[in-house]
Amino acid sequence: MTDTASVSRLSLRRRETLEGWLFVSPTVIGFLIFFLGPLIAIFVYAMSDWNFLSGEAMFVGLANFEDALFQNPDFWHVVRNSAVFALGLVPLNVALALFLAVALARPFRGVILFRTIFFAPVITSAIAWAIVWRFMLQGESGAVNQLLAYLGIAGPNWLREPNWAMAAVIVTRVIKMVGLNMILYIAALQSIPRDYEEAAGLEGASRWQIFRMITLPLLAPTTLVITVLTTIGSFKVFDHIYQMTGGGPENGTLVLAFYIYQQGFQFFDIGYASALAMIMFVIVMALTIVQVLLRRKEAA
Known part of the structure; x- marks a missing residue:
């Protein structure tokens, strides 16, 4: 009887956890797609020399930051x-x-x-x-x-x-x-x-x-x-x-x-x-x- 009650409480807790994640999932997904994802992408782009017109891209590290802060x-x-x-x-x-x-x-x-x-x-x-x-x-x-x-x-x-x-x-x-x-x-x-x-x-x-x-x-x-x-x-x-x-x-x-x-x-x-x-x-x-x-x- 005790084991059955424990399993029931555990199942209820998992169900509540799943429901909680389902409720917050739109916000989490939106955060990942529209904020965190673009932020990571723009950091990756910033480390490259990418000409959008020609499509050529090359990794340059911090060269773009150095150019902006110290050379331009x-x-x-x-x-x-x-x-x-x-x-x-x-x-x-x-x-x-x-x-x-x-x-x-x-x-x-x-x-x-x-x-x-x-x-x-x-x-x-x-x-x-x-x-x-x-x-x-x-x-x-x-x-x-x-x-x-x-x-x-x-x-x-x-x-x-x-x-x-x-x-x-x-x-x-x-x-x-x-x-x-x-x-x-x-x-x-x-x-x-x-x-x-x-x-x-x-x-x-x-x-x-x-x-x-x-x-x-x-x-x-x-x-x-x-x-x-x-x-x-x-x-x-x-x-x-x-x-x-x-x-x-x-x-x-x-x-x-x-x-x-x-x-x-x-x-x-x-x-x-x-x-x-x-x-x-x-x-x-x-x-x-x-x-x-x-x-x-x-x-x-």
């Missing part, structure tokens, strides 16, 4: 552009999203309309968005410069001057994606108990003091998530650069994602492009780890 001056120019893009986009996006969230977190007449207006660019096609802004930011014929001319201001040729081109791409990207971070902040603000603010108000704290001393610290976890996601997204931007500037003028907006595209699909150097992609992966991962560690240090 264009690489560090591209990294600098990517850093400038990220340093311009991330703070502006986070600050504007927080401002909009604070303004639109509490109900008032028309709040849904305003939230919809600011969120609409997020679901708009990125290519269509970039095309529209490319026409709006043209020289004298662009809508932006025509508006400035009406106000008596001579606007620059936004997309044909290196410094202005980078600023233009950053601002249009911020407007495109700020609505998503705004929604995340609104959700976080609405989850904060009103008791904290009411108690601080009874103690004589001003609205700015309540925001700085109570609201901002409570939003810190959300701010970390938004900052990390926005930083990762800033290094992955391709469509805006491709459609608005093509990396120009004078390579002033040539960022890492677009440079990888050039090497792989314009120059057909798949091995070198794969090495660049691995380097970008390491850079983004390092930045993410640094941000998480800084957040933990502040929390401690």
